[in-house]
Amino acid sequence: MHRDTRVVHAGFHTNREPGPFLTGPQFSSTFTSPGDPASNALTYGRFHNPTWTAWESALGSLEGGEVVAYASGMAAVSALLGVTLRPGNVVVLPADCYYTVRRLGAGWLDSMGVTARIAQPGQELSMLEGATLLWIETPSNPQLNVTDVRALAAAAHEQGTLVAVDNSTATPYLQQPLALGADFVVASDTKGISGHSDLILGHVATKDLAKVEALRTWRTQHGAIPGPMEVWLAHRSLPTLPLRMTRQCASAQAIAEFLASRPDVDGVFYPGLPQHPGHAVARAQMQGFGSVLSFDLRTRVRAESFLAALTLVREATSFGGVHSMAERRARWGGDAISEGFIRFSVGCEAVEDVRADVQQALDAARGA
Ligand SMILES: *Cc1c(COP(=O)(O)O)cnc(C)c1O
Numbered sequence: 379m380h381r382d383t384r385v386v387h388a389g390f391h392t393n394r395e396p397g398p399f400l401t402g403p404q405f406s407s408t409f410t411s412p413g414d415p416a417s418n419a420l421t422y423g424r425f426h427n428p429t430w431t432a433w434e435s436a437l438g439s440l441e442g443g444e445v446v447a448y449a450s451g452m453a454a455v456s457a458l459l460g461v462t463l464r465p466g467n468v469v470v471l472p473a474d475c476y477y478t479v480r481r482l483g484a485g486w487l488d489s490m491g492v493t494a495r496i497a498q499p500g501q502e503l504s505m506l507e508g509a510t511l512l513w514i515e516t517p518s519n520p521q522l523n524v525t526d527v528r529a530l531a532a533a534a535h536e537q538g539t540l541v542a543v544d545n546s547t548a549t550p551y552l553q554q555p556l557a558l559g560a561d562f563v564v565a566s567d568t569k570g571i572s573g574h575s576d577l578i579l580g581h582v583a584t585k586d587l588a589k590v591e592a593l594r595t596w597r598t599q600h601g602a603i604p605g606p607m608e609v610w611l612a613h614r615s616l617p618t619l620p621l622r623m624t625r626q627c628a629s630a631q632a633i634a635e636f637l638a639s640r641p642d643v644d645g646v647f648y649p650g651l652p653q654h655p656g657h658a659v660a661r662a663q664m665q666g667f668g669s670v671l672s673f674d675l676r677t678r679v680r681a682e683s684f685l686a687a688l689t690l691v692r693e694a695t696s697f698g699g700v701h702s703m704a705e706r707r708a709r710w711g712g713d714a715i716s717e718g719f720i721r722f723s724v725g726c727e728a729v730e731d732v733r734a735d736v737q738q739a740l741d742a743a744r745g746a
Pocket residue numbers: 450451452453476515519544546547565566567568569578579580
């Protein structure tokens with residue numbers, strides 16, 4: 379079956395099962411469960427929930443592994459770091475990975491006796507010695523650097539280092555890191571996979587069944603459980619992922635090309651541009667270049683003038699949703715980017731309207 383067809387049906391009941399296509403959210407915190415807990419399929423809402431199970435099986439079929447869902451992307455990140463690292467271990471984190479992940483390295487992991495080595499893009503190999511875990515984020519947020527997962531995973535495995543890939547920007551529709559050799563996928567499902575800017579979720583995927591058990595135990599014991607309503611909303615949104623992503627990738631390509639043609643825009647970062655240093659690798663390991671691009675307007679004043687002049691595109695953080703949004707990323711701190719750096723998430727609007735808005739806002743900001 380075509381992968382688009384698989385996504386439309388993933389985790390839904392089949393055409394042979396009378397009843398709803400997708401069972402509604404299961405809201406029980408507790409379940410009638412007499413006698414021996416082991417003789418009951420359902421006991422307590424922190425341990426399991428049928429709404430999670432359907433979503434996890436859908437995501438698992440896209441990722442090519444078993445999935446454990448969490449309350450947020452960061453809950454998934456923390457669970458994965460927590461079950462793979464022990465005091466004395468070393469984790470290699472990319473300098474351009476999601477800034478809160480690096481903050482966990484300097485804060486929580488450090489306090490647990492785990493050393494986080496920060497690798498500049500392309501320097502990961504030289505920092506692997508003795509490392510338990512290599513963290514990859516590709517394309518990275520917000521700089522859209524592309525990392526060759528197959529090559530790095532092979533090199534890491536030679537040294538006995540496990541490999542995790544943060545797949546939030548691509549989603550499993552555009553990139554399947556487990557098939558490229560990664561041991562783990564971690565993702566924020568708050569972003570493009572759910573796509574409607576109405577929920578916070580995350581997940582980890584792996585083929586290692588012992589780790590699946592540890593990841594579930596972590597969720598049960600730390601309590602980072604996803605809400606049934608959020609999970610159901612995400613699952614409800616999954617069948618349109620191919621439609622949304624196809625439109626968003628095509629529009630992001632057009633907006634990136636338009637920005638690259640403007641003399642008043644400095645760098646344009648989008649893996650779909652032939653001049654992007656990661657273009658060839660992205661082409662080989664992705665089935666599309668994604669909905670996120672970034673560009674540089676050099677100064678804070680010009681970036682703020684641009685954002686203030688937008689009439690359709692919202693100034694908001696996050697990305698991957700059906701509504702186009704942009705932000706001056708340096709307003710948060712934490713990333714090595716210029717004060718005029720804009721992260722732009724292209725939504726599902728007609729591309730000519732997005733382009734017209736960007737054009738008039740750039741013109742308005744030119745004098746700033
Ligand atoms: C947003 C994001 C996260 C964190 O996800 P939350 O759902 O906000 O907790 C982690 N990694 C990347 C790459 C992200 O973009």
